[in-house]
Amino acid sequence: MKIVLSPNPYRDRGLRAAQGAERILKEAGVQTRICLPFELDGSSKIELPHKLHYCNMAEEIKDADLLICFGGDGTILHAAKTANAHKVPILGVNMGSVGFMAELEHGELSLLSKVAAGDYTVEERMMLDVEVRRNGKKLHEDIALNDIVITKGSIARIIELAVYGDDVLISDFSGDGIIISTPTGSTAYSMSAGGPIVEPTAENIIITPICAHSMSAKSMVLGAGRTVSAKMAYMTRKTAYLSADGGKSFKLSGGDVVKVSRSQQVTRLARVTGRSFYELLNHKLGGKS
Numbered sequence: 001m002k003i004v005l006s007p008n009p010y011r012d013r014g015l016r017a018a019q020g021a022e023r024i025l026k027e028a029g030v031q032t033r034i035c036l037p038f039e040l041d042g043s044s045k046i047e048l049p050h051k052l053h054y055c056n057m058a059e060e061i062k063d064a065d066l067l068i069c070f071g072g073d074g075t076i077l078h079a080a081k082t083a084n085a086h087k088v089p090i091l092g093v094n095m096g097s098v099g100f101m102a103e104l105e106h107g108e109l110s111l112l113s114k115v116a117a118g119d120y121t122v123e124e125r126m127m128l129d130v131e132v133r134r135n136g137k138k139l140h141e142d143i144a145l146n147d148i149v150i151t152k153g154s155i156a157r158i159i160e161l162a163v164y165g166d167d168v169l170i171s172d173f174s175g176d177g178i179i180i181s182t183p184t185g186s187t188a189y190s191m192s193a194g195g196p197i198v199e200p201t202a203e204n205i206i207i208t209p210i211c212a213h214s215m216s217a218k219s220m221v222l223g224a225g226r227t228v229s230a231k232m233a234y235m236t237r238k239t240a241y242l243s244a245d246g247g248k249s250f251k252l253s254g255g256d257v258v259k260v261s262r263s264q265q266v267t268r269l270a271r272v273t274g275r276s277f278y279e280l281l282n283h284k285l286g287g288k289s
Helices: 013-027 057-063 073-085 106-116 277-284
Strands: 002-007 031-034 066-071 090-094 121-134 137-144 147-152 159-165 168-175 177-181 204-210 220-223 228-232 240-244 250-252 257-271
Touching: 002 013, 002 057, 013 031, 013 066, 013 106, 057 073, 066 073, 066 106, 073 090, 073 257, 090 106, 121 147, 121 177, 121 240, 137 147, 137 240, 137 250, 147 159, 147 257, 159 177, 168 204, 177 228
Parallel strands: 002 031, 002 066, 066 090, 090 257
Antiparallel strands: 121 137, 121 257, 147 177, 147 240, 159 168, 159 228, 177 204, 204 220, 228 257, 240 250
16 A cells, blocks of 8 residues: 655644654555655745655656645645546645645544555545636636635726526626635635535535625525536726636636536545544534534
8 A cells, every 4th residue: 555645844844744644654564655745935944854755746646545635625625636637535634724625633643544454435526627718719727626716806896797507697796706616615715705515525516606796696506517607797907817726816808708517527535534524514613512
């Protein structure tokens, strides 16, 4: 068994959690490789332990049985595209604040002995494909595990959108933008904008307006087989941007059509604790047990 350990050095200071996991797994006879999720820039003040050997993620993931990420949900989102390309499950160790996608807290590393024994399950999460079309031509495409977000570029201005489900108008409104999310992403930006919490293993597309200037613009939950389109109205001295899972933004122009549909790709998350989603909600959102 081979497991890739991917610590976010900004979260896992000194890579202490990753090193602890490495000791537990090696004692159980598991091969491990430590791969950073991204390259540190020259201005970074993060110091990495010199005694560790750092490997290339793109190479090591090819024959890995599991990828363990140490960080927050952002670390898992960053790793998902690489892991999904090789159908490698991801197990998250939460080193952040909320971490809905992480299976373990940093104080639960001893449970990795169950992983070494093969005592874990794999849960599939749906993803979304997105493309931007301008005058009928595709200019941009991406994929998301959490959400596709269209937001305004200027604080003082709003944008106008018409939203369609399978080419039938759902709503047109002006506001700060819109979030189109998966059930996994329902507990992220969508929830903060007033959207519903949806069980992450469900198969739905959630549409949540951001600060809409309309009483009729409400969050909606659609079937996973729908294609959601958001058409940008003409924008005079306005800008809007699209991003997938909080990644690099793509600048939109008036008349652009953003099409979102269920992806054939899925993200595989490893589970070892047996905790239910409802327990997780109570724990993460401060509810009573």
